[in-house]
Amino acid sequence: DIQMTQSPSSLSASVGDRVTITCRASQNISSYLNWYQQKPGKAPKLLIYAASSLQSGAPSRFSGSGSGTDFTLTISSLQPEDFATYYCQQSYTTLETFGPGTKVDIK
């Protein structure tokens, strides 16, 4: 199975900050990488697919990059509604494993 790791596991940031989260796959997954946002008590919500494509309805301050094994999610200017946990997910194989998550909270 493909293992996914994320760093950092948590971070504190202020409104307006630029935030970068990294995700690494245990093997080459090309661009088969998705990012989800989850708020407490809610289901996850798709933000980015195919490593860098913005899901319809997701704010343009979110962007993704990378290919192969190393990926990043960037929030260009953190907004109050962005405080949440972010998960990467590989869709290279049928067993679509998630990363452990990165919690973004208020500094």
Added chain:
Amino acid sequence: EVQLLESGGGLVQPGGSLRLSCAASGFTFSSYVMTWVRQAPGKGLEWVSGISGSSRSTYYADSVKGRFTISRDNPKNTLYLQMNSLRAEDTAVYYCAKKVPKGGHYNVFDIWGQGTMVTVSS
């Protein structure tokens, strides 16, 4: 409106069984792969199982293989997860999710239910 609604969660003793249901509406259910994802309290997301639109193919995480069975009833627009030999580590919120191929081949989970809680405890 596209919607998924899980039900069937609850408290069950170790070794017991439970069947979860996920009622779908607002889309052609039989056309899509459906999946189950779970989240233990305070933990991350874990993909559990998936099933093709025709039910011809099913997939399981190693952690549940041999104990859980995914199925679907397309005329009833309902997805199921039969969970047997339950363990304390199966305690989690269970989400059903619709899988769709973006750009033809980049699979994503675009619609999620609200989740149903399963607690395995004596």
